[in-house]
Amino acid sequence: MRPKAELRSLAEQRWYYMPLDAAEVDDQEQHRMKLRFEYRYLDAGKPDKMALWFATRADGGRVSNLSPQSIVGSGFLQRYHATVCADPSQPVWWIAGHRQKSSRRTG
8 A cells, every 4th residue: 555645645646638529629617627626726725836828729629637636526527528648748828727837738
C-alpha cells in the first residue's frame, strides 16, 4: 500500500480531458462549464494553479482540460465525461480559475 503523501502527489499530477463537440460549443455548454468551474473555484478558496483550459479541434469542437490542482468533485467530472490524460501537449488557453501570467501555455 502506498503512503498517503505519495497518493496525494500522484493525484496532483492528473490532468483531465473533457471533449465538447461542435453542437455543444454552439449550445454554449462550454460557457456553462466555465460557470460551474468558477463556482467550485471560489468555493474551494481560489487555490493556486486550479484552472480550466481549452483548445479548439479541427471539427469545430473544443477540448477542455482541468489542471491537476483542480478541486471540482466527482459530479463535475461525470457530467463532462472527464478522463485522465497527460499534460496537454497542444497549445491551450485559459478559461477560468487561477490566472497564470500568460493566458496561453503548452505542455
